[in-house]
Amino acid sequence: MNVVDSSGWLEYFDNGTNANFFEPAILDFPNLIVPTISIYEVFKRVLWERNERDAKKCFYAMATGSVVELSADIALSAAKLSVQFKLPLADAIIYATSLECGATLWTQDSDFEGVPGVKYIEKQYPPKV
Numbered sequence: 174m175n176v177v178d179s180s181g182w183l184e185y186f187d188n189g190t191n192a193n194f195f196e197p198a199i200l201d202f203p204n205l206i207v208p209t210i211s212i213y214e215v216f217k218r219v220l221w222e223r224n225e226r227d228a229k230k231c232f233y234a235m236a237t238g239s240v241v242e243l244s245a246d247i248a249l250s251a252a253k254l255s256v257q258f259k260l261p262l263a264d265a266i267i268y269a270t271s272l273e274c275g276a277t278l279w280t281q282d283s284d285f286e287g288v289p290g291v292k293y294i295e296k297q298y299p300p301k302v
Contacts, residue, residue, distance in 0.1 A: 174204050174205075174206055174274050174275055174276035174277070175198035175201060175204055175205055175206065175276055175277055175278075175279060176205075176206045176207070176208065176211075176267060176270060176271035176274065176276045176277070176278045176279070177195055177198050177199055177205070177207075177211070177278075177279045177280075178211070178264070178267055178278060178279065178280035178281075178282055178285070179210075179211045179214035179215050179218075179263065179267070180280055180281050180282045180296070181194075181195040181198075181199075181279050181280055181281060182195070182199070182211060182215045182231070182235060183215060183218060183219075184281060184296075185199055186215070186219070186231050186234075189297070190297035190299075191281050191294050191296065191297055194279070194281075194294045195279055198277075198279045198292075199234075202237045202238060204276075205237065205238030205239065206238060206239050206241055206270065206271065206274045206276050207235050207236070207238040207239065207240045207241065208240075208241055208243070208266060208267050208270040208271075209240060209241065209242050209243055210243065210263050210266045210267060211235065211267060212232060212235055212236075212240070214263060215228075215231050215232075215235065216228045216229075216231065216232050219231050241270050241273075241274060243266060243270075244273075246273065247266065247269045247270055247273050248266070248269075250269040250272065250273065251265040251266045251268070251269035252265070254268050254269050254272075258284075258288055259284075260284055260285075261284065264282060264284050264285070268285070268288070268290075268291075271290065272290060277290060277291070277292055278290060278291045278292070279291075279292045280292070280293055280294075281293070281294050281295065281296040282296075283295070283296070
């Protein structure tokens, strides 16, 4: 089972430098878990930077996986994980969802570097001109 962090989805949709890292997890539809907060984050960002049509395309791609809603159990787990690993709210919910589902979390978010159960790759930024 796999969960792709919002940063990974955005990297994949933008065909960024690390898109190939996330592709195997994203294209493994039967084993793909999608936390609802990831849908929120990705849809909002694409809507802000592009348009609603593109944001909906991203949503439909994400919905090919199993969408997991935020439950009370996941929320409590996320709160504990947030304190333990000093994670922001959305990151903690995504991580708690991955643990609840027995999934590996794929990310390029440096908040997750060294966290157990996470496949992390460093974000590559384009060179400044």
